[in-house]
Amino acid sequence: MSNESDAFDDVGPIDYLVVEYPGSRPTGKALPYLVDLVDRGLIRILDLVFVRKDPDGSVAAVELANLVQDENPDLTVFEGASSGLLGQDDVEEAGAVIGPGSTAAIVMYENLWAAPLAGALRRSGARLVAAGRIPGPDLIAALDSVEAAASGTRP
Structure with a gap:
């Protein structure tokens, strides 16, 4: 008998x-790339939550239906992407790290x-x-530094 783990x-x-x-608000321009990762079996979306931080600093989750408009029709593919985690x-x-008046997506x-x-x-x-x-920018900075050190110049 196998155990639960x-x-x-x-x-x-x-x-x-x-x-x-x-x-x-999200434009949806990056969504085809996310969908491609899912379609190719590279990732599985467990949760997708949108967050809005009002100019007064209050933070709330935003219903996907409120973001799906003419400019974001591709968002509908993620309806129901919620594990509850x-x-x-x-x-x-998430609200603590985004700016007032901004929207963010949390993707697990x-x-x-x-x-x-x-x-x-x-x-x-x-x-x-x-x-x-x-992070990519940190990697590029580190590589530039290594290259500069190897050539005897400063980055």
Whole structure:
């Protein structure tokens, strides 16, 4: 008999993003890329929540239906993308990092591409002891610094 944790052996790492649309509403221009990642089986959307921070600083979740207008028709593909894992505390945390008058999307997703590796590691007795992410601009700055050091110039 397998135990309950066996059901999660092949779960990939779970990540989240908070993407701010300063002073505006999402345009939907990036959505085809998100849909492509889902369609290719690279990620699975667990939750998608939109957050609005009013000019007075108050923060609230925004119903997807309120964002779906003529300029955002592709948002409808994400209706029902809710596992219930993101809650009001997550909305408040996202609201703390976005500017007044802005809208943000909180996307929680499973990295399906990594699930087989993660499962194999767990089954072999390995355990994750650290994880992190390096933002693209930080990587570029570090590479520029390494290049400058190698050439004897300053970045």
